[in-house]
Amino acid sequence: xxxxxxxxxxxxxxxxxxxxxxxxxxxxxxxxxxxxxxxxxxxxxxxxxxxxxxxxxxxxxxxxxxxxxxxxxxxxxxxxxxxxxxxxxxxxxxxxxxxxxxxxxxxxxxxxxxxxxxxxxxxxxxxxxxxxxxxxxxxxxxxxxxxxxxxxxxxxxxxxxxxxxxxxxxxxxxxxxxxxxxxxxxxxxxxxxxxxxxxxxxxxxxxxxxxxxxxxxxxxxxxxxxxxxxxxxxxxxxxxxxxxxxxxxxxxxxxxxxxxxxxxxxxxxxxxxxxxxxxxxxxxxxxxxxxxxxxxxxxxxxxxxxxxxxxxxxxxxxxxxxxxxxxxxxxxxxxxxxxxxxxxxxxxxxxxxxxxxxxxxxxxxxxxxxxxxxxxxxxxxxxxxxxxxxxxxxxxxxxxxxxxxxxxxxxxxxxxxxxxxxxxxxxxxxxxxxxxxxxxxxxxxxxxxxxxxxxxxxxxxxxxxxxxxxxxxxxxxxxxxxxxxxxxxxxxxxxxxxxxxxxxxxxxxxxxxxxxx
Numbered sequence: 001x002x003x004x005x006x007x008x009x010x011x012x013x014x015x016x017x018x019x020x021x022x023x024x025x026x027x028x029x030x031x032x033x034x035x036x037x038x039x040x041x042x043x044x045x046x047x048x049x050x051x052x053x054x055x056x057x058x059x060x061x062x063x064x065x066x067x068x069x070x071x072x073x074x075x076x077x078x079x080x081x082x083x084x085x086x087x088x089x090x091x092x093x094x095x096x097x098x099x100x101x102x103x104x105x106x107x108x109x110x111x112x113x114x115x116x117x118x119x120x121x122x123x124x125x126x127x128x129x130x131x132x133x134x135x136x137x138x139x140x141x142x143x144x145x146x147x148x149x150x151x152x153x154x155x156x157x158x159x160x161x162x163x164x165x166x167x168x169x170x171x172x173x174x175x176x177x178x179x180x181x182x183x184x185x186x187x188x189x190x191x192x193x194x195x196x197x198x199x200x201x202x203x204x205x206x207x208x209x210x211x212x213x214x215x216x217x218x219x220x221x222x223x224x225x226x227x228x229x230x231x232x233x234x235x236x237x238x239x240x241x242x243x244x245x246x247x248x249x250x251x252x253x254x255x256x257x258x259x260x261x262x263x264x265x266x267x268x269x270x271x272x273x274x275x276x277x278x279x280x281x282x283x284x285x286x287x288x289x290x291x292x293x294x295x296x297x298x299x300x301x302x303x304x305x306x307x308x309x310x311x312x313x314x315x316x317x318x319x320x321x322x323x324x325x326x327x328x329x330x331x332x333x334x335x336x337x338x339x340x341x342x343x344x345x346x347x348x349x350x351x352x353x354x355x356x357x358x359x360x361x362x363x364x365x366x367x368x369x370x371x372x373x374x375x376x377x378x379x380x381x382x383x384x385x386x387x388x389x390x391x392x393x394x395x396x397x398x399x400x401x402x403x404x405x406x407x408x409x410x411x412x413x414x415x416x417x418x419x420x421x422x423x424x425x426x427x428x429x430x431x432x433x434x435x436x437x438x439x440x441x442x443x444x445x446x447x448x449x450x451x452x453x454x455x456x457x458x459x460x461x462x463x464x465x466x467x468x469x470x471x472x473x474x475x476x477x478x479x480x481x482x483x484x485x486x487x488x489x490x491x492x493x494x495x496x497x498x499x500x501x502x503x504x505x506x507x508x509x510x511x512x513x514x515x516x517x
Contacts, residue, residue: 036417037421042218045189045235046218048188048189056181060156063156065141068158069160072084073088078162078168089106090115090117091117094118101175102175102178104174105172107170113169120151126172129157131143131146135158135159135172136170142156143156145230145231147231148174151177152176152177153177154175157171158171185233194236194237195237199234200219200234203229217236217237218234218237219232220235353381355471356379356382356464356467359462359511360375378460379460381415382431384414384415385413385414385415385416386415388418389411389414416430416432416433428456434457435457436461437449438495462501462504465488466488469487470484488504
């Protein structure tokens with residue numbers, strides 16, 4: 001076999017191996033990214049279901065509280081006024097369709113007066129339930145889930161207490177987890193791609209989330225007062241859209257890599273006919289490209305032919321680097337698309353990322369930040385982690401509860417995890433993770449302080465808070481520039497880097513004047 005032929009075959013084999021290696025790496029990276037996003041999605045769905053159960057339980061507790069602690073109820077139970085109790089409490093609560101109450105049980109302490117309403121619960125001894133006993137003994141409201149003749153109920157019991165602090169009776173209300181309950185749950189999570197919702201009495205699996213092709217099955221356990229699992233809510237989601245996004249991006253990257261590889265093979269065949277004496281150097285350069293070292297260049301020296309050859313190889317390296325950069329930008333655009341979908345969930349997010357990137361760009365320029373493009377891209381997707389936050393929390397018009405705020409505080413770390421699945425975001429993921437850290441170390445998620453916080457994250461913190469203050473929110477109107485700057489200056493050295501606040505103060509009024517924001 002001729003030397004030229006051997007060289008050509010070697011080039012083809014090396015490039016083929018390099019392409020296969022890159023494709024395998026891309027596939028692994030995309031799989032890791034998809035798994036991270038799916039896990040975040042599943043955790044968010046569990047939070048939504050938790051929120052629904054707490055909301056439903058609180059409604060039932062409010063209903064039993066309003067009736068059990070009613071002075072007229074105490075008086076009429078003491079006097080065993082059956083007609084009044086039926087018209088105002090027992091029969092009334094059971095027959096009102098808007099209350100959705102399936103069990104009403106009222107018993108006087110001495111057992112002389114008992115009323116029970118409920119379909120299919122005849123003969124059940126509610127006085128034997130832990131809820132009834134605890135309500136009687138501890139003289140306060142108690143709640144539990146239990147099975148009554150094969151059906152799962154949530155029951156709440158409250159004591160009816162006399163003026164001398166004695167328990168005169170117990171009012172117990174129950175709500176069955178039937179088709180109507182599941183229908184209401186489906187409406188509550190209607191934003192999701194829900195395929196099926198049902199309640200099952202047994203589940204032998206160990207994982208609460210199972211994946212089966214295009215479907216994700218979520219098993220939400222219902223526990224009794226002793227923490228025993230008595231039933232499960234099974235929700236099936238159609239997650240085919242995640243595979244479609246992954247395959248589209250993966251296909252575009254692979255096609256571009258193959259096209260570049262074919263071009264390299266063609267050029268190398270032509271070059272090998274004239275420059276056999278430098279083929280080893282060329283093979284080394286191709287190996288370097290296959291290993292991802294696209295920035296390396298051949299030295300352009302020697303004869304005219306060698307200089308032309310070196311320039312050709314360097315042009316190929318530059319073209320590959322350009323295409324890889326283009327794919328990184330395409331992937332970034334995909335993440336930006338997720339941010340746009342987040343705007344559908346969170347009205348506050350709309351336009352917020354673009355404005356934050358505008359402020360971050362100008363502040364970065366003012367302080368001489370070197371990687372302005374990286375800073376701008378980080379600002380555009382800094383809230384990507386909010387895609388894992390339940391929309392009931394994102395769009396809550398009032399102040400968040402402590403529990404809801406803790407969930408909201410996870411969004412920088414969620415954003416980091418989503419971007420960490422791909423090496424393409426290695427320069428921006430830490431800016432996103434730490435943009436809620438404070439200069440005094442009292443921020444989150446890791447409590448970094450001072451210059452421990454990445455410089456880009458400190459810039460983004462100023463831009464993010466300024467836009468939040470000057471934007472309309474559900475619970476307040478937008479502040480003026482002056483009002484917002486007073487708050488930022490007040491937090492200098494505690495929340496913000498003092499040097500950055502000083503620089504921002506110098507540019508913001510001029511920006512508003514020129515751009516007419």
